Amino acid sequence: MLTITNLTATVGDKQILNGTSLTVRAGEVHAIMGPNGSGKSTLAQVIAGHPGYEVTGGSISYEGQDLLEMEPEERAHAGVFLAFQYPIEIPGVSNAYFLRTAYNEVRKSRGEPEVDPMDFLDVMAEKLKVVEMDEAMLQRSVNTGFSGGEKKRNEILQMAVLEPKLAILDETDSGLDIDALRIVADGVNKLRRPDRAAIVVTHYQRLLNYIVPDFVHVLAGGRIVKSGGKELALELEAKGYDWLVGEPATGAVTA
Amino acid sequence: MSTTEARVSSFLRHWEASTEAPAWLRDLKSRAVASVEAHGFPTTKNEDWHFTSPAPITEAAFDPMRASTTAPTAADLAAVAFVPDAWPTLVFVNGRHAPHLSRVRGLPDGVRVMSLASAWHEEPTLVERHLGRHARFEEQALAFTALNTAWMQDGAFVSVPANVTVAEPIHLLFVTDAQGAGGMAHPRNLLVVGTHARVTVVEQYVTTSDSGYLTNSVTEAAVGDGATLTHHKLQREGRQAFHVGHIEATLGRDSHYVSFAFSTGAALARSNIYTALAGEGCGATLNGLYMLGGSQVSDHQTRIEHAQPNCYSREHYKGVLDDASHGVFNGKVYVHAIAQKTDGKQTNNTLLLSPDARIDTKPQLEIFADDVKCTHGATVGQLDDRMAFYLKSRGIGAAAARQLLTYAFAADVIETIELEPLRVELERLALERFVA
Incomplete structure (x- = not known):
């Protein structure tokens, strides 16, 4: 589904990604862990098409298409979704209007008819349950005045509505209490299907008790320095990252 | 003569x-x-x-x-x-x-x-x-x-x-x-x-x-x-x-x-x-929105005279200026010497949609009391890139994202209107103006 090859990327003058390679196949969940500043968020943002990062080398192929040639909205239409580490507040746009517009834009791109506001409420009723959010949340401006936990749940709500093929969670678990963490994990697990995949960027092993990954990768210095199964996360939790710094890159992961 | x-x-x-x-x-x-x-x-x-x-x-x-x-x-x-x-x-x-x-x-x-x-x-x-x-x-x-x-x-x-x-x-x-x-x-x-x-x-x-x-x-x-x-x-x-x-x-x-x-x-x-x-103890809430285009000129001048203690004033004006339009906001606040414990806040934000549009914004505070809280702030800018990326990452195209954010900028202050039919009507007018 997704093949990242020798990706290098900079922000300003600073090189963040240093030849990252990763292969994600349909049905798989990959966890990406690593110390602060290792490039985890950069990788997530580059996949989503954030204009603040410049890709200086390498490639990303998504379902046979050159992802780097696609606009962020085209990536979304093709089924790529990034749950933001820091969701953006948009005062003045109701959550309901935002979600419906996004939902319809994605439907339009697939040649499906748009859904009117009344029918959309029916769609939403079910999705709200997934994230245990109140309908009143839909009338509030996007993320505006939301608590940290509400913002993260709102990301998962958007994901549940858009039903992406490739979901990328950028430290969605950071700052969540255990109840919110379970809600977020449930949202991701409900989306798991043989034709979908997820990349879970996290700083903590804790989330992986709820979203059980097929693979765990350690990103350090902008490269994947270690890959393994879910047990690697436990090892990292116990030993930290220091023992891995300096290990050679493992290159493209095939499992 | x-x-x-x-x-x-x-x-x-x-x-x-x-x-x-x-x-x-x-x-x-x-x-x-x-x-x-x-x-x-x-x-x-x-x-x-x-x-x-x-x-x-x-x-x-x-x-x-x-x-x-x-x-x-x-x-x-x-x-x-x-x-x-x-x-x-x-x-x-x-x-x-x-x-x-x-x-x-x-x-x-x-x-x-x-x-x-x-x-x-x-x-x-x-x-x-x-x-x-x-x-x-x-x-x-x-x-x-x-x-x-x-x-x-x-x-x-x-x-x-x-x-x-x-x-x-x-x-x-x-x-x-x-x-x-x-x-x-x-x-x-x-x-x-x-x-x-x-x-x-x-x-x-x-x-x-x-x-x-x-x-x-x-x-x-x-x-x-x-x-x-x-x-x-x-x-x-x-x-x-x-x-x-x-x-x-x-x-x-x-x-x-x-x-x-x-x-x-x-x-x-x-x-x-x-x-x-x-x-004593009274207050004024003055909000507003101007949406201009062509060569329109629109000048808002507010004057809040704090003549007694313990009064408040809240002021938020926003403008969306397109083409070669010209907006002016002049917010005067006078706090008399007797008007202790005055609590005043003034904000003016303007969104410029065109390089030829112009805003003159002038907060004007004259304070003669010594125990007051008065703040003011003005911003002039273009649309927020982070917001635009967020919308695009959800599948909303660049043009639609721009329209939606322009609307949102205006709707943010319309939301302060408690009178629901009017709030809904002004939201409709803003939506009609900015969202195709």
């Missing part, structure tokens, strides 16, 4: 001292004429008009506006104005009360809503007590207020007795039709809100034609102790029209004045909202 005097005299060409009016009113009008003649019209040399030249108005010639012989129908009004059926409404066409278009019924006992021309006779005591007592005019910057005072004949009179709450907003709708072309109208409104009374008044200015004319309105408001006056203004004049509007409110102890000024119309518009916080 200097040019300024010549211009003033052209605006007073047909003016005559009324012989029927009571002595106090004849005196008020004579003083207004004398003031305009003595001071002349302001130019950009006048500090209060520094960013907006009134020359397009003062160098033009306007005759008193002709009455309409073919008054607009209710359908004509609905096409250009927001006219909810449930709102008691006074309609004025070309500056004159139009009883057949107005409907005032179902008001609580003692609430008076009528034309000022009727109030001269029916409520002479209240009119004399308040008319011309709130809106000052004896300085050059206020020449248009003086002109209005000299010319005033009709407008709206609203009086709410003590302890009465009026559920439905009272709507004052000012329409200029094609026969008003080249004319000037001077609507004069008086709002008297009794102790602990509550009422909402919506002033709306529209036109059914695309011709040039001048609306020069003045509204005076007396807000009694513990009372709340919510007072919204919709300035939707024609693109060839000029609009000068002056609102001046005096607030009693523990009272609240809540205002929203919405401005999309006129070639050149100047809107003053002056509030005197004259009783």
Whole structure:
């Protein structure tokens, strides 16, 4: 589904990604862990098409298409979704209007008819349950005045509505209490299907008790320095990252 | 005769001292004429008009506006104005009360809503007590207020007795039709809100034609102790029209004045909202939104006079400027030495959609008390890239994201309007304007 090859990327003058390679196949969940500043968020943002990062080398192929040639909205239409580490507040746009517009834009791109506001409420009723959010949340401006936990749940709500093929969670678990963490994990697990995949960027092993990954990768210095199964996360939790710094890159992961 | 005097005299060409009016009113009008003649019209040399030249108005010639012989129908009004059926409404066409278009019924006992021309006779005591007592005019910057005072004949009179709450907003709708072309109208409104009374008044200015004319309105408001006056203004004049509007409110102890000024119309518009916080513990909330395009000029000047202790003022004006339009926001706050514990906050944000659009924003705080909290802030900018990326990452295309964010910028301040039908209508207008 997704093949990242020798990706290098900079922000300003600073090189963040240093030849990252990763292969994600349909049905798989990959966890990406690593110390602060290792490039985890950069990788997530580059996949989503954030204009603040410049890709200086390498490639990303998504379902046979050159992802780097696609606009962020085209990536979304093709089924790529990034749950933001820091969701953006948009005062003045109701959550309901935002979600419906996004939902319809994605439907339009697939040649499906748009859904009117009344029918959309029916769609939403079910999705709200997934994230245990109140309908009143839909009338509030996007993320505006939301608590940290509400913002993260709102990301998962958007994901549940858009039903992406490739979901990328950028430290969605950071700052969540255990109840919110379970809600977020449930949202991701409900989306798991043989034709979908997820990349879970996290700083903590804790989330992986709820979203059980097929693979765990350690990103350090902008490269994947270690890959393994879910047990690697436990090892990292116990030993930290220091023992891995300096290990050679493992290159493209095939499992 | 200097040019300024010549211009003033052209605006007073047909003016005559009324012989029927009571002595106090004849005196008020004579003083207004004398003031305009003595001071002349302001130019950009006048500090209060520094960013907006009134020359397009003062160098033009306007005759008193002709009455309409073919008054607009209710359908004509609905096409250009927001006219909810449930709102008691006074309609004025070309500056004159139009009883057949107005409907005032179902008001609580003692609430008076009528034309000022009727109030001269029916409520002479209240009119004399308040008319011309709130809106000052004896300085050059206020020449248009003086002109209005000299010319005033009709407008709206609203009086709410003590302890009465009026559920439905009272709507004052000012329409200029094609026969008003080249004319000037001077609507004069008086709002008297009794102790602990509550009422909402919506002033709306529209036109059914695309011709040039001048609306020069003045509204005076007396807000009694513990009372709340919510007072919204919709300035939707024609693109060839000029609009000068002056609102001046005096607030009693523990009272609240809540205002929203919405401005999309006129070639050149100047809107003053002056509030005197004259009783302890009272406060003013002044919000507004201007959305301009073409070569429109719209100038909002607010003046909040903190004259007593423990009062608050909250002010948030936003502007969306496209093409070569020009917006001005001048927020004056005076805090008298006695007005300790004043709590004031002022914000002005402007979104520029075009490199040729221009905003002049000027906070002006003069504080003579030493124990106060007064803040102000202004931002001028383009759309937020982070917000745009967020929307795009959800599948919303670049053009649609831009439209949505422009709408959101405006809607953010519209959301402060508690009067739901008006809030929904202004959101609709903003959506229609910015989202294809």
